[in-house]
Amino acid sequence: MSSRWVPKWEIQKIEINNREESICYDTETKLYACPKCGPECLKGGIPRSSSYFFNKDDLINHFLAHKYLIWEKKKPKEIEEEEEEEEDEE
Numbered sequence: 001m002s003s004r005w006v007p008k009w010e011i012q013k014i015e016i017n018n019r020e021e022s023i024c025y026d027t028e029t030k031l032y033a034c035p036k037c038g039p040e041c042l043k044g045g046i047p048r049s050s051s052y053f054f055n056k057d058d059l060i061n062h063f064l065a066h067k068y069l070i071w072e073k074k075k076p077k078e079i080e081e082e083e084e085e086e087e088d089e090e
C-alpha cells in the first residue's frame with residue numbers, strides 16, 4: 001500500500017545473555033529493529049511502532065531493557081528514534 005519505505009528485513013540471530021534471539025535488520029536503511037516492539041518485521045512487514053537502531057549494540061541494550069521490563073505493558077508512547085538522522089559510519 002504505502003510505498004514510502006519497503007524494508008528488506010533480514011532476520012539475524014544474535015546472542016543476548018547466552019540466549020539466541022532473532023532481530024530484524026533492514027538492508028535498505030541499514031537499521032536494526034526491535035522485534036519485541038514491532039514483531040511485524042519478523043514476517044517482512046512494516047512495524048507500526050517499533051524502535052530502530054543504527055547499530056547492534058544499541059539494539060542489544062534496548063533488548064535487554066525489555067528483559068528488565070522497563071517498558072512493561074505500558075502503552076508505548078511513540079518512541080521516535082530520529083530515524084532520519086544518518087550518522088557518519090566510520
Ligand SMILES: [Zn+2]
Pocket residue numbers: 034035036037038051062063066
Ligand atoms: Zn523493543
